[in-house]
Amino acid sequence: MKKTTNLKDVNSKPEHYLVSPESEPFLERILFAARPLVLMILAILTLVFAYGLTQIKLDSSIEKYIPLKHEFIKNYLVHKDELGSGLSNIKLSVESNDGDIFSKEYMETLRLINDEVFFIKGVDRSAMQSLWTANVRWTEVTEEGFQGGPVIPATYDGSEESIEQLRQNVLKSGQVGRLVANNFSSTIIDIPLIEIDPDTGEKLDYQTFSRAIEEKIRDGFTSDKITIYATGTPKKLADLLDGVTSIVWFFLAAIVFTAILLFLYSRCIRGTLIPIVASLIAVVWQLGALALMGFTIDLYSVLVPFLIFAIGISHGVQIISGIAIESGKGANKLMASRLAFRGLYVPGMLALLSDGLGFLTLLFIEIGVIQELAIAASVGVAMIIVTNLVLVPLVMSYVGISKSGIRHAENNEKAEPKLWKLLSKIASKRVAPYPIIIAIVMAVFGLYQSQSLKIGDLDAGAPELRQDSRYNLDNAYMVSNYSTSSDVFLVMVETAKEQCNSYKVMDAIDRFMWYMENVPGVQSTVSMVTVSKLVTKGMNEGNLKWSALSRNQTILNTSIQRAPSSLLNQDCSMAPVIVYLNDHKAETLENAVAAVEAFKVKYDDDADPKYFAMGLAEIEAAIAAGELESAPLRFQLASGNAGIEAATNEVIGDAQNTMLIFVYAVVFVLCFATFRSFRAIACILIPLALTSILCQALMAYLGIGVKVATLPVIALGVGIGVDYGIYIYNRLEVMLIAGKTLQEAFFETLKSTGKAVSFTGITLAIGVGTWIFSPIKFQADMGILLVFMFIWNMLGALILLPALATFILKPEQIIARHKKIHGDSNPAG
Incomplete structure (x- = not known):
């Protein structure tokens, strides 16, 4: 016989005291009273932002990666035109695999390569240098004074006499070790680039230029007798941008993997697809909004959509879990959605505001890519507030949880899993000291280990790429064969x-x-x-x-x-x-x-x-x-x-601690404004701080320096990690107000919110863990650090938070404060 439960029945249950009509928050009444209109507005916004998504562009400007307001950079910009384009040079090394460079065949190949490079769009032809350019000259002192001329004279014809004259000119030119390898096995073509196209006024596309080098030069001239190497900042950025395409595959893999685990968690296809679709909509909104605001996507902010998807899933799971629990207790699909929204919109809003404002603290770091990453992440979090806290419950109020999902939720509600029962003992004074002592030991060890943390790059070559990447192998060849670094x-x-x-x-x-x-x-x-x-x-x-x-x-x-x-x-x-x-x-x-x-x-x-x-x-x-x-x-x-x-390292070093202080200050203020309790803040922030300390220790141990690529991870890890603590504490407080003991309250929290937190923590960690296999080293580093922070923030919320609460929280004070603020109404309202 089908089980039915009316509102009165639901209200009669102690844990559902927050269902009374007078406790309905104003926001809930507005949204659910106008569901069709709200959904229509959201659909229109999706179309607008989807159009904006088509306008998004990748940007590889070098200026975005340097701190333009640093004293070093200001000094450089004063003399930028006088110093030339050294920051945007590409060096090609043409190696002879068949002896040295002094042969007719090699010199003819070098001439053809030189001519091909000369006509590639974007080359500053007047400043280009190679043995075949007239600006590379030889000089000698004779009894008649100075004599000199081009290294390759106009009379060169490839004969043995010409080759010998070339050899003498090279030795007199002072280019050995610079344009000519120390062992005479290769020569360099130095290619300055024109950053702005004088015809169109647009910035040079490094990817397009790099592809021209690869297709016309490397592929066109490489043979068993010739090997070509290419280095330079523009080439490095182009290789990184080419590697960005792999992020799409990691993103798709994460979606598939998340969908499988989410279905196993909810046993409901609707409960699986809707949070995923809502999170994807948040990504579309984010990218579309950025494009419409005139922003571009760069090497670092291109990773933000995955994080937005991850954050969206973590909040969506909480909503679906709440709806499933209420549905399992007999509420219809509309009431279940309203109850889930009512119980979770405050902690969800707090967590997302903490995320967004935490990301905005990165704006204090005056490096373009980091500031744009901060804006991109904050815009994405703002979108999640709408798509996951509003769109998901509204759609679920129409479709509801499937019967199989409800049965699964009922079974979970009735069951008393041994793991949760065992874990709930942490919230007792007999067991709680042990996690706290372990945390103190780990914090001391982490602080000691993090003393060796370095600012900047710790590897030779391009540390953003793997050491066995083509670029780094080319760079290693250059360093080992030429005198000039x-x-x-x-x-x-x-x-x-x-x-x-x-x-x-x-x-x-x-x-x-x-x-x-x-x-x-x-x-x-x-x-x-x-x-x-x-x-x-x-x-x-x-x-x-x-x-x-x-x-x-x-x-x-x-x-x-x-x-x-x-x-x-x-x-x-x-x-x-x-x-x-x-x-x-x-x-x-x-x-x-x-x-x-x-x-x-x-x-x-x-x-x-x-x-x-x-x-x-x-x-x-x-x-x-x-x-x-x-x-x-x-x-x-x-x-x-x-x-x-060096300037970038100084900015990063100065900003590192300042950024952490601002991130934690923002979280502190928002948590205090919500929970009105320093004890609550301590329970939420101490596990978070421990994870930050251990993350820095891990970076020191793995040889990962604090730099443009890794500094944002620290803020992102804190911003995302605080969500776990907020959800756990909020549910724990609700259970305490309902009259349960701390251990009972924590057990009930584990059965619902704790299960969702552990699910999202593990799922997101595995999803981000795929980045470890990326060809882009900085993405792999970010993957390692985010996996660590996801797991440890989850463990901190599930283990250290209740242990701290055992000694810090005073349930009677929580109940008294709730009655003072809300009377007998919904604490979330």
């Missing part, structure tokens, strides 16, 4: 106009170069002083005694006439010093920055900035007037890919 740390030496070649400035640069070359991690240095010494030596019959700076200004002026434009600017007010580093690891960058800062203290002039903008005549007048002793001088940090990364 791919990690360039550039210091800008500023002075007044026409003063960069004064003895004071050049002597300071000379001393700086010697100083930096003795810093651990520095490979070599180059500046116009290098050119000056070579020319002065050459003008004096190559005598090594003349390889020094002359105090004679006329000789100095003459010695830098042949200096490349990349080593001084047009008005001679800035001369860069190029410092080649062994790698870009955090420790190497820290040593380089500290060394420059120490040198600046001794050699920088404390002169008014106005003097740096003066010309020669004005400086001479200021010196004559006693305002200055000599031309002003200062060493400015920093440019080059290593300099930019």
Whole structure:
């Protein structure tokens, strides 16, 4: 015989005291009274955002990955045009597998590759360099003075005599170790890129350019005699963007896997499909809204839709679980949906607000990709509030839980699983001390282990990619075969106009170069002083005694006439010093920055900035007037890919603790506003803090540095993890107000909310765990960290929270506070 239960019957049950009509929240009455209208509005919004989804674009601008407001970057931007496009260069190395480069066949292949590259759209042809470009020259000193010309002369014809002349020209060019490998097995084509298309005004698409390199150059010329390698920041970003396509497959796998587990959990097809569809709608809304607001998707924010789907599923499961429980107790589908909404919208809203505002704290980190990730995540959470807390219960109020789902919920309600019974003993003073003691030990160990956590990259090459990736293998070849490192740390030496070649400035640069070359991690240095010494030596019959700076200004002026434009600017007010580093690891960058800062203290002039903008005549007048002793001088940090990364590391290091403080402050305020209890906040936040400590310890143990890719994970982990604690505590408090003892209340919580929390924690951890197999290393790192945080936040909510509650919570105070605020009505209302 079919079981029926009316509202009076339901109200007669102690745990359903919150069903009284007068306790209906205003929001519930509005939404469920106008269900058709609300659903129609949501359908229209879905169409609008689906259109916006078609407008979404991937963006790979380098500027988004650097802290534009950092002092180093500001200094770089002042001289960006004078320093050239070093940040957007691609280097191709063409290796001869059949001996050295001095053969007719190799040189002909190199010429064809050079010509093919020259006509690829996006190449800055005037600055491109290779043995076949006229701007690569040789120079020698003879009894008649300096002689020189292009490395490959106009008379080259591939004959043995021409090849021998080429060999001599290469040796005289100073390009061995730079454009020519130390073992003469390969040469480099240095390809500067034009970031903005002068015809269309649009940014260069790195993926399109990279595909042209792969298809026209690598695939077109690679043979048993030729191997081609490609490196450079644009190539790295393009490879990362190509790897992003794998995220789609991980996303689909997560959907399928989640659907299977959700069906096993609910035993209801409707209860499985609706939360999944609602979460997918939230993703569509998020991406569509971002596109309509003018935002693009980058390498990091492209992972956010999966997190939004994951958060949506975790909240959807709570709704479906609540509806199933109420349906199992006899409520019809409308009443079951209303009861589930009534009991969960407050903790759900609190959890999602904590998520969204927690993500917004990332806006304090002034790096474009992190700020856009924060906006994308917050927009997504706002969408979940509507799709999962409103759409799911409204749709379920029409379709309801299937009979098999109701029977499954009834069986679960009647059953007393041994696992939950055993776990509920944690909420007793006899067992509770043990989880607390273990947590204290783990916190101490975590704090100790996290002391070795580093800021920045800890691997050579491109740490965003795996060490066996094609890019990193190409980079390893470049590093092992050429003298100049791919990690360039550039210091800008500023002075007044026409003063960069004064003895004071050049002597300071000379001393700086010697100083930096003795810093651990520095490979070599180059500046116009290098050119000056070579020319002065050459003008004096190559005598090594003349390889020094002359105090004679006329000789100095003459010695830098042949200096490349990349080593001084047009008005001679800035001369860069190029410092080649062994790698870009955090420790190497820290040593380089500290060394420059120490040198600046001794050699920088404390002169008014106005003097740096003066010309020669004005400086001479200021010196004559006693305002200055000599031309002003200062060493400015920093440019080059290593300099930019050093600035990024500083921003990340400064923001790490600030971000955590803001995240926890937001969660604290929202929890206090909801539960009005410091004891409740302690129960929710202490397990969360333990997970954060252990996560940092894990990063230190695995050698994962805190950087642009991993810092957001810490905030995301806290934001998502707090959901578990809020749902568990809210249900626990409801049971305590209903008059149950702490252990009884926790057992009832485990049977409903606890089961849903454990399900979502494990499901999401397994779903994110698929990222570990991604070809993109930073996605794999994020997967490892998120799996850890999902699992530990779940365990913290199920084990540590009740143990803390045993000693912290006072049930009588909770009941008194509830009566004071709500009287005898629904505590959620």
